Amino acid sequence: MSTEEPLPVIDHDSAPYWEAAREGRLDIPLCGDCGKHHFYPRSVCPYCHSDKLGFDTVSGRGEVHTFTIARRPAGPTFADDVPYVVALIELEEGPRMMSRIQTDDPEKVHIGAKVEVTFVKATDEVTFPYFKII
Amino acid sequence: MKNGRDPVIVGIADAPLKDGKFVTNASVLGHAALVAKAAVEEAGLKLSDVDGLLTAGMWGIPGPGQLATVTLGEYLNIMPTFVDGTNIGGSAFEAHVAHAAMALREGYCEVALIVYSSDQKSLRSRNLGGRPSVLSMQHETPYGMPTPVGGYAMAAQRHMHEYGTTSENLAEIAVATRKWAQLNPEATRRDPLSIDDVLSSTMISEPLHLLDCCLVTDGAGAIVITTAERARDLKSKPVAVKGYGEAHTHWAIGEMPDLARLLPAQKAGERAMKMAGVSHSDIDVVEIYDSFTITVLLSLEALGFCKIGEGGDFVSGQRTAPGGRFPMNTSGGGLSALHPGMFGMFLLIEAVRQLRGDCGERQVKGAEIALVHGTGGTLSSGATVILQKD
Known part of the structure; x- marks a missing residue:
């Protein structure tokens, strides 16, 4: 990917997640009260509204919940990537997260396909968790 | 049961378009004002009768559009005493009708004006890359x-x-x-x-x-809502807001x-x-x-x-x-x-x-x-x- 693509503006909620990604781990919040994982990272659990949250390293495995093959780029910075697959991944631990499917054949992507995280470095600060079909 | 304060739509107006663009030369606020004027006049009212102003839009952001009702009120030179700038996307105006209806029933306003205007087509301002990757969007926008x-x-x-x-x-x-x-x-x-x-x-x-x-076009529209009682004296065909x-x-x-x-x-x-x-x-x-x-x-x-x-x-x-x-x-x-x-x-x-x-x-x-x-x-x-x- 090109470094001109939009980078996340990292905040206090998301910093541990992005830091873990930089180190090759998928860390997402886990609630100390209800025991559920959630994504995207918040300061209050979206299920029980507890603020006893910590980050937990998860398996990085899941399946494609839904996806789209972008035949037109989301703005000029993605023009070289077309066609590319943006997918909503349902992690084994439950939460869904948006990502890209790393693939040479977008047509092969389907709902229910098993996937595994793979880390793609964009800059010194930002590494993206992408997924590949397994 | 009918009540004199039941909300009724008494005025509507929209701006003419050609090939999806405004025909009249006016700014985005100018088009808002023109349709607002047309809608109240269709009802047989004047802009000075309006005491409830509701709008949502995507113009003037960052800038005066951040306080859209305030800026529109200024442009029209009116001082509304009930305002609603609820912006929940394209459904905002259906929500505005609901909020205006409640304000009318409560006696909190007498004549509510709902307005929308966009010159996105003329300005070529539609930005498909659109959503800055901050807060929740940091987890979607970067993936394209x-x-x-x-x-x-x-x-x-x-x-x-x-x-x-x-x-x-x-x-x-x-x-x-x-x-x-x-x-x-x-x-x-x-x-x-x-x-x-x-x-x-x-x-x-x-x-x-x-x-x-x-489509991606320009467009401006306005709706005037008042009470059933007030509507009896007005000239347009009333349409009741029932739910x-x-x-x-x-x-x-x-x-x-x-x-x-x-x-x-x-x-x-x-x-x-x-x-x-x-x-x-x-x-x-x-x-x-x-x-x-x-x-x-x-x-x-x-x-x-x-x-x-x-x-x-x-x-x-x-x-x-x-x-x-x-x-x-x-x-x-x-x-x-x-x-x-x-x-x-x-x-x-x-x-x-x-x-x-x-x-x-x-x-x-x-x-x-x-x-x-x-x-x-x-x-x-x-x-x-x-x-x-x-």
């Missing part, structure tokens, strides 16, 4: 999510997977809507359209084709609770219909937000016109076209008439025109009750209004 179409595409993909809905089903909606546009001299796209045309149009974000997507409801669930599409089910429409629709005391079979004409074909299909199911998962069958055989059993999006909708970013205003205007019997060739015969449902954001918000000929 085409907004908003990508989110709708993901919902369509999921609906196809769960219920066997097809691209042909979605194309039925675009084709039927175009047939209505062909009966509307003000519609932007009036050339004939077939299901094959839709299916062979450019793929934008699979499974949505170019012709599954709404309303609103809800929202998410902003980021990844947070949508169920991508194949439009929960805000279900919630808002149930509440609006219950309040109005109407059932599905009472409704003569339906105006449903059509940002994309899938938006309509999900709305029809969630509003209960058919069962969840049966939207594809429901719209088959041009059921929603002129002459079909289910008159829907009778102006030509966002798909073929106009779509200036936030289309909900124009669903309301068309419903009022239908209930007034002012629609000429596209008039739905005997239309007395209309359901209007707006969707905003990325299937994020929904707001329903039930209108009845007074």
